[in-house]
Amino acid sequence: MAFIDLLRSRRSIRKYKKRTLDQEAGDLLAEALLRSPSSRDSESWEFIFVDDPELLRRLADAKPVGAEFLAGAALAIVIMGNDRSTDVWIEDCSIAAIISQLAAHDLGLGSCWAQIRLRPHSGAMTAEAYVQALLGIPKNFRVNMIIGIGYPDESPEPVPKEEINIKKIRYNRF
Numbered sequence: 001m002a003f004i005d006l007l008r009s010r011r012s013i014r015k016y017k018k019r020t021l022d023q024e025a026g027d028l029l030a031e032a033l034l035r036s037p038s039s040r041d042s043e044s045w046e047f048i049f050v051d052d053p054e055l056l057r058r059l060a061d062a063k064p065v066g067a068e069f070l071a072g073a074a075l076a077i078v079i080m081g082n083d084r085s086t087d088v089w090i091e092d093c094s095i096a097a098i099i100s101q102l103a104a105h106d107l108g109l110g111s112c113w114a115q116i117r118l119r120p121h122s123g124a125m126t127a128e129a130y131v132q133a134l135l136g137i138p139k140n141f142r143v144n145m146i147i148g149i150g151y152p153d154e155s156p157e158p159v160p161k162e163e164i165n166i167k168k169i170r171y172n173r174f
């Protein structure tokens, strides 16, 4: 698929077939992630591939709303940034996240982003602290987002070209 057609047809997918991920697809996703650009080549990101059904269910509880779909995913990629390696770990992680989503779409997989950074788990705990405790992640490996991935069981319509917000593009001056 041409890259522009990949972008045109990508939508967030939150419903997945009950099917485990093929090994080859998992390997290609790992390679795509590790080819992400990072500031000064710091590779400040770290990734945990979660495919254990019980852990997926518990990741879905990381925050009160917006992470439910992780329970039905074949794979959740937990994306962490080492805040001791660079001051732009958020940017590094975000780039890796979108690369994983585009790579997943290219492989015929569906994906959706679950925001973890800055989100509460409950009154007393952040979603980030919950995920760190669940997966044994050290404090300086900051959990930014989790990408849920699986074989799509829904097919939202692509956004038609007439609906993209062309006013967001300005030329030369605001």
Ligand SMILES: Cc1cc2nc3c(=O)[nH]c(=O)nc-3n(C[C@H](O)[C@H](O)[C@H](O)COP(=O)(O)O)c2cc1C
Binding pocket: 010, 011, 012, 013, 014, 066, 067, 112, 113, 114, 115, 116
């Ligand atoms: C920074 C960021 C955070 C997001 N957080 C969530 C989330 O927590 N839960 C969720 O279901 N979708 C989340 N999304 C997915 C967006 O809701 C989705 O991309 C947006 O509605 C546009 O839909 P589309 O991806 O189908 O084009 C997030 C996306 C981004 C880029």
